[in-house]
Amino acid sequence: MKRDALLRSPLPMLVVLALAWWLVVPALKIEARYLPPLGAVIADARSVWPDLLAGFWRTLLETVIGFFIGAALGIAAGIGFAQWRWLERGVFPIFVALQSVPVIAFGAIVVIWFGNTLASKVVIALYLAFFPIAVNTLRGLQEADPQRMALMRSFGASSRQMFLKLSLPTALPTIMIGLKIGLSLALAGAIVGEWFGDTVGLGVMLLQALYFEQVPRLWVLILTCGGLGTLLYGGAGLIERRFIWWRAE
Amino acid sequence: MDSSMATPSIAADHRPAHLQLINVWKRFGPPERQTVAVRNVDLAIQPGEFVTLIGPSGCGKSTLFNMIAGLIAPDDDGSILLSNKVQQDYGLLGKVAFMPQRDLLFPWRTVIDNATLPLEIEGVSRKAARARAEALFPEFGLEGFETHYPHQLSGGMRQRVALMRTFLFERDLVLLDEPFGALDALTRSMMQRWLLDVWAKHRRTVLFITHDIDEAIFLGDKVVVMTARPGTIKCAERINLPRPRAASVTTTGEFIDIKRRLLAVVEEESLKTFGGATLA
Numbered sequence: 317m318k319r320d321a322l323l324r325s326p327l328p329m330l331v332v333l334a335l336a337w338w339l340v341v342p343a344l345k346i347e348a349r350y351l352p353p354l355g356a357v358i359a360d361a362r363s364v365w366p367d368l369l370a371g372f373w374r375t376l377l378e379t380v381i382g383f384f385i386g387a388a389l390g391i392a393a394g395i396g397f398a399q400w401r402w403l404e405r406g407v408f409p410i411f412v413a414l415q416s417v418p419v420i421a422f423g424a425i426v427v428i429w430f431g432n433t434l435a436s437k438v439v440i441a442l443y444l445a446f447f448p449i450a451v452n453t454l455r456g457l458q459e460a461d462p463q464r465m466a467l468m469r470s471f472g473a474s475s476r477q478m479f480l481k482l483s484l485p486t487a488l489p490t491i492m493i494g495l496k497i498g499l500s501l502a503l504a505g506a507i508v509g510e511w512f513g514d515t516v517g518l519g520v521m522l523l524q525a526l527y528f529e530q531v532p533r534l535w536v537l538i539l540t541c542g543g544l545g546t547l548l549y550g551g552a553g554l555i556e557r558r559f560i561w562w563r564a565e
Numbered sequence: 566m567d568s569s570m571a572t573p574s575i576a577a578d579h580r581p582a583h584l585q586l587i588n589v590w591k592r593f594g595p596p597e598r599q600t601v602a603v604r605n606v607d608l609a610i611q612p613g614e615f616v617t618l619i620g621p622s623g624c625g626k627s628t629l630f631n632m633i634a635g636l637i638a639p640d641d642d643g644s645i646l647l648s649n650k651v652q653q654d655y656g657l658l659g660k661v662a663f664m665p666q667r668d669l670l671f672p673w674r675t676v677i678d679n680a681t682l683p684l685e686i687e688g689v690s691r692k693a694a695r696a697r698a699e700a701l702f703p704e705f706g707l708e709g710f711e712t713h714y715p716h717q718l719s720g721g722m723r724q725r726v727a728l729m730r731t732f733l734f735e736r737d738l739v740l741l742d743e744p745f746g747a748l749d750a751l752t753r754s755m756m757q758r759w760l761l762d763v764w765a766k767h768r769r770t771v772l773f774i775t776h777d778i779d780e781a782i783f784l785g786d787k788v789v790v791m792t793a794r795p796g797t798i799k800c801a802e803r804i805n806l807p808r809p810r811a812a813s814v815t816t817t818g819e820f821i822d823i824k825r826r827l828l829a830v831v832e833e834e835s836l837k838t839f840g841g842a843t844l845a
Contacts, residue, residue, distance in 0.1 A: 461669070463665055463667060463669055464669050464671070466631070466634075466636050466665070467663070467665060467669050468686070469635075469636060469658055470634050470635065470636060470658060470659070470661065470663040471659065471682070471683040471686045471687075471734055472658055472659025472686060472687070473686045477686055481671075481682070481685070481686070482671070485671065485673045488673075562672040562673045562714075562716075563672070
């Protein structure tokens with residue numbers, strides 16, 4: 317039973333990929349510049365292990381803080397838009413316009429405002445996470461079934477009860493989609509934010525590796541970023557399956 | 566005995582009506598392009614009476630229902646009286662136990678939490694609400710399913726959960742809009758007999774919409790027939806079949822006589838809808 321579960325997980329595929337990397341690169345004499353041998357990548361990872369761990373934690377921290385603040389603001393904005401039409405009409409288009417400005421364009425300003433601190437990365441992460449969460453919250457809250465609303469009204473429900481017992485639970489699966497998108501974007505935001513200047517973090521290490529053409533280091537960082545993203549996304553998926561498993565009908 | 570066919574309402578009963586509709590109209594749209602959904606409806610339902618309402622599809626049954634539930638306001642021509650008191654627009658909200666066609670269970674709530682929803686809204690404590698619901702589970706055939714979720718139940722069971730929710734919203738007037746419409750014939754006839762048992766025990770006043778003539782006769786003390794749109798009351802017939810009614814009552818001569826008469830009226834109205842549709 318346990319072996320079956322293991323076979324059905326992505327683990328065997330990962331092993332196959334690692335083996336292919338390990339065997340194919342020397343066999344085809346691929347230049348290290350394009351794809352270094354797996355052994356070199358592992359050796360490099362071991363040589364920078366403490367820096368890598370510190371960078372991992374730093375970027376994780378920036379992502380998580382940025383994500384949570386962005387999620388809180390995004391959900392609040394989505395609820396506000398759903399509640400008051402005038403707010404949606406007046407403010408929402410501005411958000412859309414702001415969203416279409418690439419985050420890179422804001423980077424310098426954010427660094428001037430917040431300095432080379434954790435805060436500037438958090439701000440970029442939350443800025444990216446905010447928008448999809450706000451949009452999905454708004455859309456989810458608009459999905460409440462009119463017939464269920466009529467039923468609630470016939471029970472004499474107040475607007476507060478209507479929101480807490482019907483609209484919000486209806487919206488949660490859609491909000492969850494926004495949260496997952498927001499989480500990936502927050503990670504991207506934290507990494508890009510580090511490019512504008514810092515000393516610790518996966519983004520900083522990426523930039524350094526790029527400058528010094530440390531190709532195995534780049535691969536170490538790509539894999540580490542991938543691991544971090546998978547960890548965050550997997551955690552969100554776990555929470556979703558446990559608490560928000562229903563779907564709109 | 567069947568002279569009641571000719572008159573739009575039955576005035577024989579002199580007790581004060583539980584629910585009374587006097588000249589109720591509902592028009593939609595601006596005056597020049599107006600559609601009349603419901604016109605000149607007079608209807609009286611006595612306390613504890615089980616009244617069934619049939620009519621061709623699109624005849625304004627649901628509009629009428631939504632007005633009685635307080636979800637939409639009737640036009641100013643007439644009024645709706647509950648226990649002899651004229652009701653303000655939307656004043657009926659929270660006074661009538663209303664069950665729409667779809668079960669409308671909340672997928673994120675367990676069976677028992679779905680059933681206690683109206684009690685929760687009324688501010689009954691969770692513990693007291695659950696105690697009241699638990700007492701009803703055997704009667705509703707849902708024992709052992711308290712902590713299941715709606716998607717784990719069959720259509721008939723979901724409908725019983727929805728009915729339990731309606732019953733826990735303890736109002737003397739219960740409005741049921743084709744509650745068994747989506748069920749298969751066997752489940753439906755079992756649910757009908759079960760509903761009569763529950764009704765006999767609790768004696769609420771029931772107004773039950775259906776498009777199934779057999780169902781209307783089998784369940785009702787009185788069958789009310791609506792005309793094609795704009796809907797009004799075409800006729801009403803008192804059903805004097807003895808209670809409790811077994812399934813076999815549907816094959817008695819008396820039942821078939823009533824059915825023949827009502828079928829003629831309903832067919833006539835359905836043809837109007839059909840003819841109107843082909844002309845337009």
